[in-house]
Amino acid sequence: MESLSSTAYVILGLVREQPRSGYEIKATVDGTTRFFWAASYGQIYPELKRLAEQGLVVGSDAPTGGRRRTVYEITADGEEELKAWLRRPPETYEMREEGLLKLFFAAALEPGEAVEILRAMRAHRLATNAQLRAMKPIAEEKDASYPLLVLEGGLEFTEWFADWCERVEQRILAARGGSGGRGAKA
Amino acid sequence: MESLSSTAYVILGLVREQPRSGYEIKATVDGTTRFFWAASYGQIYPELKRLAEQGLVVGSDAPTGGRRRTVYEITADGEEELKAWLRRPPETYEMREEGLLKLFFAAALEPGEAVEILRAMRAHRLATNAQLRAMKPIAEEKDASYPLLVLEGGLEFTEWFADWCERVEQRILAARGGSGGRGAKA
DNA sequence: ACAGGCATGTAAATAGTTACATGATTCG
DNA sequence: CGAATCATGTAACTATTTACATGCCTGT
Incomplete structure (x- = not known):
C-alpha cells in the first residue's frame, strides 16, 4: 500500500471530528485550512473513494430529502493512520509568492x-x-x-x-x- | 499566443541580468528564488525552448571545451514581456505547510x-x-x-x-x- | 419560476517533481 | 583513475485546478 497524500490526511482529520460529506469537507477546507492547505472537488471525491476502499473511512447514505448524499466517518484503522501521520515530522514547506x-x-x-x-x-x-x-x-x-x-x-x-x-x-x-x-x- | 507561466518569467528575469545556460538558471534559482518560487530541470529546459520559439530569448552555442552548452539572452520582446508582467498585480499567493x-x-x-x-x-x-x-x-x-x-x-x-x-x-x-x-x- | 445553495462527480488541462540517460571536464 | 560537477534533456508520474454536467431542494 502506497503512502497517502497530505490531502488524504486533511480528509481523515476532518471526518475524524465528525462525519462529513464530500461537499461539507470542501466547505470546511475553504473555511479553515485553505490558507495553508487547499483542496478541490477534483481531489476530494476521488480521494474519499480511495480511502473507503482502503478501509480508512466508511461512507453511508444520508440523503437530505430526495437529494442523495454520502457521509463518511473515520474507522479505527483510519484513526491509527492519521495519528501515525501526525507523529511523523512535517515534510512539505512550500511557498509560491x-x-x-x-x-x-x-x-x-x-x-x-x-x-x-x-x-x-x-x-x-x-x-x-x-x-x-x-x-x-x-x-x-x-x-x-x-x-x-x-x-x-x-x-x-x-x-x-x-x-x-x-x-x-x-x-x-x-x-x-x-x-x-x-x-x-x- | 497564450500567457506565460510564472516560471517562464523567472527565466526571463534571470537571463535579463546576464546570459545564462539552463544549468546556470537552475543553480541560480536554487540559490535565490527557491524559497518562494522553485523550478526544476523538467520545467526549465522545455520552457527555454518555448521562449526561444516565441522570440523572447535567443540561445547561442557557448561550449566549455568539448562540452556543449547553450547560453540564452533576453530579446527586446522578452524584456517588454517581462516588464509588462512585473507591472501586473501579483496573483499567486500559495502556501502549503x-x-x-x-x-x-x-x-x-x-x-x-x-x-x-x-x-x-x-x-x-x-x-x-x-x-x-x-x-x-x-x-x-x-x-x-x-x-x-x-x-x-x-x-x-x-x-x-x-x-x-x-x-x-x-x-x-x-x-x-x-x-x-x-x-x-x- | 428562478436563483442560489446543496450535492456528486469527471475530463481535460496545467504544473511540477523525480528519476534517469548521456556524456564531457576538472580536481585530487 | 574515480568522484564531483558541468551540462542537456526527457519520460513517467503525481498533484492540482478548472470547468463542466447533472439534478434536487429552499426561499423569494
Whole structure:
C-alpha cells in the first residue's frame, strides 16, 4: 500500500471530528485550512473513494430529502493512520509568492513601480487578515483550540507581512527621495 | 499566443541580468528564488525552448571545451514581456505547510505530541534562517538591492515564524502544567 | 419560476517533481 | 583513475485546478 497524500490526511482529520460529506469537507477546507492547505472537488471525491476502499473511512447514505448524499466517518484503522501521520515530522514547506518574485526582479522597473508591487502585496495580506478576523468568532464558538491557535498564527503572520511591505516601501521611497533620485540597482 | 507561466518569467528575469545556460538558471534559482518560487530541470529546459520559439530569448552555442552548452539572452520582446508582467498585480499567493496542518489536527494527539510538531516546525525555520544568513554576503557582494531586500524579508520571516512556534509551545505547556493537566480540546 | 445553495462527480488541462540517460571536464 | 560537477534533456508520474454536467431542494 502506497503512502497517502497530505490531502488524504486533511480528509481523515476532518471526518475524524465528525462525519462529513464530500461537499461539507470542501466547505470546511475553504473555511479553515485553505490558507495553508487547499483542496478541490477534483481531489476530494476521488480521494474519499480511495480511502473507503482502503478501509480508512466508511461512507453511508444520508440523503437530505430526495437529494442523495454520502457521509463518511473515520474507522479505527483510519484513526491509527492519521495519528501515525501526525507523529511523523512535517515534510512539505512550500511557498509560491508571485509578489516576492516580482520584487526580486524589480530592478527592471522604475523605483515608483517597485512600490506598486509592495502595495499590492500589502493589500492582499490585509484582505486575508480581514478574512481571518471574520473567521475567528466562528472558531472560538467551536472551542477548537488548535485550529484557533493556527488561526491566530495566520492573523499575526498577515500583520507581520503587511507591516514588512510598508517598511520596505518606506525604505525605497527614502532611498529615492533622500539621496538625489538614486534608484535601486540590479 | 497564450500567457506565460510564472516560471517562464523567472527565466526571463534571470537571463535579463546576464546570459545564462539552463544549468546556470537552475543553480541560480536554487540559490535565490527557491524559497518562494522553485523550478526544476523538467520545467526549465522545455520552457527555454518555448521562449526561444516565441522570440523572447535567443540561445547561442557557448561550449566549455568539448562540452556543449547553450547560453540564452533576453530579446527586446522578452524584456517588454517581462516588464509588462512585473507591472501586473501579483496573483499567486500559495502556501502549503504540512506543519500547520498537523497542528490544526493536533487534538487527536496528547499535548506533549503537539509540542513535537511545533519543535519540528521551529527547527525547520531556524535551518532556513541559517541558510539565508549564509547567502546574505553573496547577495551583498553583487550589490543586488531588490534581491537583498527579499532575502532580508526571508530572514525576518523565518525569525518571526520560529519565535511564534516557541510562543505557542510555551502556551501549550503552560495550559497543560498550570491548570491541572487540562489539555487542548478538539 | 428562478436563483442560489446543496450535492456528486469527471475530463481535460496545467504544473511540477523525480528519476534517469548521456556524456564531457576538472580536481585530487 | 574515480568522484564531483558541468551540462542537456526527457519520460513517467503525481498533484492540482478548472470547468463542466447533472439534478434536487429552499426561499423569494
